[in-house]
Amino acid sequence: MPISPTYPGVYIDEVPSAVRTIIGVPTSIAAFVGTAPRGSVTDPVHITSWADYEREFGGLDASSEMSYAVYQFFQNGGAEAEIVRIVAAPAPDEAAPAADGPTFPAAAALALAAASGAAADAVTLTAVSPGDWGNHLRARVDYQTSDKAADPAQQKTFNLALRDTVTGVTESYLNIAADAASPRRLSVVLASSSLVTVPTAADGKLPKAHTDVPAGQDPFQDGKGAGKGDWYVDGAGGLDGTATPTAADYSGANSPVKDGKQGIYQLLKTDIFNMLCLPGPAGQLGDGDHPAGVLAQAAKLCLDRRAMLIVDPPDGWAKISDVAKAAAPGGAGLPLTGDVAKNAAVYFPRVNLADPKLGNQVRDFPACGVVAGVWARTDVARGVWKAPAGTATGMNGVLAPALPMTDLENGILNPLSVNCLRQRPVVGNVVWGARTMKGADFEPDGEWRYVPVRRLALFIEESLFRGTQWVVFEPNDEPLWSSIRLNVGAFMNNLFRQGAFQGRTPREAYQVVCDATNNPQNDIDRGIVNIQVGFAPLKPAEFVIIHIQQLAGQIQV
Known part of the structure; x- marks a missing residue:
C-alpha cells in the first residue's frame, strides 16, 4: 500500500514486480x-x-x-x-438396478460375525471396487491386542488382517477399538485401506475372533475344511459386468453417480x-x-x-x-x-x-x-x-x-x-x-x-491460459499491456531459444501484440483485453529429395 510519510527520514517501499513467470505445462x-x-x-x-x-x-x-x-x-x-x-x-440377474437407473456390477462383501452373536452387530466389509477380484479377498480377526482382556466378554479391541490372494497384497490393522467415539474406531482405521471400505455404522461393534492358527502357519495359506479351522472369512458376491460396455457406459449415463x-x-x-x-x-x-x-x-x-x-x-x-x-x-x-x-x-x-x-x-x-x-x-x-x-x-x-x-x-x-x-x-x-x-x-x-x-499449438495455448490468470480484473491500460508483453514474450523467447520455432531471430520466430492497436476503447469498456500471439512452427522434413547430377568435363573453380 502507498506510504504515508509522517516524519523526516528514509522510507522503504517494496513494489511488486511486473514479472510473472509463465511455466510450460506437461506435454506427455x-x-x-x-x-x-x-x-x-x-x-x-x-x-x-x-x-x-x-x-x-x-x-x-x-x-x-x-x-x-x-x-x-x-x-x-x-x-x-x-x-x-x-x-x-450389469444384467438384471447380476445386480438389482438403482432406483434411478442402471448401477455398477456388485462388489464383494466380507461378512464378519459379531462377538455377541447378534446379527445386528455383524460387520460387513466391502471391496473398494466392483468385480470378481473381491471374491479373492480374505479377512481375519484376532484379539491379540495390547490390552487383551482376560475375559473375552470384556474384550474392547481387536486386530484385523486383510489379504488379496491374487496379488498377495496384505494389510494389517492393530488395536482397533470397539468404541464408536474412539479415534481408533474401525471406519477411521480402514479409511486408508486399498482393499475394502466400511460404513460408519460398523463403528463400536466387536467382530468375533477367528480360530487361532497353529504356530508358524500362515492363516491365509490353506482353505477352510475339516481339521483346518475357521481361520478367516472369504469375500463373496463380487461380479464382473458380463456385457460389452455400451455407449451409455462410456458416456456415464449408466452410472448411479449423477454428477455428469x-x-x-x-x-x-x-x-x-x-x-x-x-x-x-x-x-x-x-x-x-x-x-x-x-x-x-x-x-x-x-x-x-x-x-x-x-x-x-x-x-x-x-x-x-x-x-x-x-x-x-x-x-x-x-x-x-x-x-x-x-x-x-x-x-x-x-x-x-x-x-x-x-x-x-x-x-x-x-x-x-x-x-x-x-x-x-x-x-x-x-x-x-x-x-x-x-x-x-x-x-x-x-x-x-x-x-x-x-x-x-x-x-x-x-x-x-x-x-x-x-x-x-x-x-x-x-x-x-x-x-x-x-x-x-x-x-x-x-x-x-x-x-x-498441432501439439506445439496446444502446449502454448494451455501454458498461456494458465500463465495469464493473474490478468483477470487488473486495470486494463498500458501498464497491464506492457506487463503482458513482457511475460508472454519471455515465455515465447524461451521456446525460441530451445529451437521450437522457425527463424533466425525472435522477430522472425514469434510475435506478441498487446497494445492500443488491438485493444480499442470499445473492448476496454466491455472489460476485454486482447493478446495476440503468433509463432512460426517447425514443419517436419517429411520428404527428403536428393538431386544427383553427373558432371562431364566441367571444371569447378
Whole structure:
C-alpha cells in the first residue's frame, strides 16, 4: 500500500514486480479409458509407473486391452498416466438396478460375525471396487491386542488382517477399538485401506475372533475344511459386468453417480492430460471398434481439454486396399472427420507382441499404448515440436507390425493422413508418419496437417491460459499491456531459444501484440483485453529429395 510519510527520514517501499513467470505445462501425460478387473469406477486414478497400475487395477489381464496398452506405454518411455475404468451395466440377474437407473456390477462383501452373536452387530466389509477380484479377498480377526482382556466378554479391541490372494497384497490393522467415539474406531482405521471400505455404522461393534492358527502357519495359506479351522472369512458376491460396455457406459449415463463426470468424462476431474487412448472394449479381445459415438465424444473432449486422441485402426482395416478405400475421397471416411479431427491421429496397422498372459504367444495389439509412449519419449528427448516419428522412434517390445508394407504402399496411405508403423532395415520397428486426421493432401486447409505443429499449438495455448490468470480484473491500460508483453514474450523467447520455432531471430520466430492497436476503447469498456500471439512452427522434413547430377568435363573453380 502507498506510504504515508509522517516524519523526516528514509522510507522503504517494496513494489511488486511486473514479472510473472509463465511455466510450460506437461506435454506427455497419457489418459487411458478402458476395462480392468478391478479399480475405481467413479474417479480417474493418476499413476506414475506400471507398479502403480498393478496395485490399483490388478496388472495384465487377458480380457483387458487397456492393461496391455498401459504396460506398453511405460515400456516405451511414458512416465505419467490417468486411468479411467469403464464397466458395463450389469444384467438384471447380476445386480438389482438403482432406483434411478442402471448401477455398477456388485462388489464383494466380507461378512464378519459379531462377538455377541447378534446379527445386528455383524460387520460387513466391502471391496473398494466392483468385480470378481473381491471374491479373492480374505479377512481375519484376532484379539491379540495390547490390552487383551482376560475375559473375552470384556474384550474392547481387536486386530484385523486383510489379504488379496491374487496379488498377495496384505494389510494389517492393530488395536482397533470397539468404541464408536474412539479415534481408533474401525471406519477411521480402514479409511486408508486399498482393499475394502466400511460404513460408519460398523463403528463400536466387536467382530468375533477367528480360530487361532497353529504356530508358524500362515492363516491365509490353506482353505477352510475339516481339521483346518475357521481361520478367516472369504469375500463373496463380487461380479464382473458380463456385457460389452455400451455407449451409455462410456458416456456415464449408466452410472448411479449423477454428477455428469462419469464414464469417459471422469477425465474432467483431472488437472491435465495430453494424450487419450481408447484401447478396445471389454470382452472383445482384439476388437478395435467402439460403440457408436464413443470416438466422437472422446475427440470432442480432447478438443475442449487441448489434448490429442490417438486412434487405433478400425477392425475393417485388414489390408492396405481397405484403408485406402475408406480414407480416400468418397469412401467411408476416417474414424473421425470435421473440426475434431485436427486433435486426432490414426496409426495403422496393429502391432505384434508377445503376450505374457498366454505364455508369450505372439498376437496383435492396438498400437495406441506404444505410440503414446513414443510421443512421451520424444517430448523428453527433443521437445513437443519434434515429430514423434522417424528412425529414433523405435517401438520397444514390438516384434513387428501386424501387416508389413512397402514404401509404395506407405505412399498410398500417408497422403490420406494415415500414419504407418513400419519395420525398417537396421533401425527396426518405428513410427513412420506424423499427420493429424486433418492432414490429407486433399484437405483444403492444411494448417494443422502435422502432429508436432498441432501439439506445439496446444502446449502454448494451455501454458498461456494458465500463465495469464493473474490478468483477470487488473486495470486494463498500458501498464497491464506492457506487463503482458513482457511475460508472454519471455515465455515465447524461451521456446525460441530451445529451437521450437522457425527463424533466425525472435522477430522472425514469434510475435506478441498487446497494445492500443488491438485493444480499442470499445473492448476496454466491455472489460476485454486482447493478446495476440503468433509463432512460426517447425514443419517436419517429411520428404527428403536428393538431386544427383553427373558432371562431364566441367571444371569447378
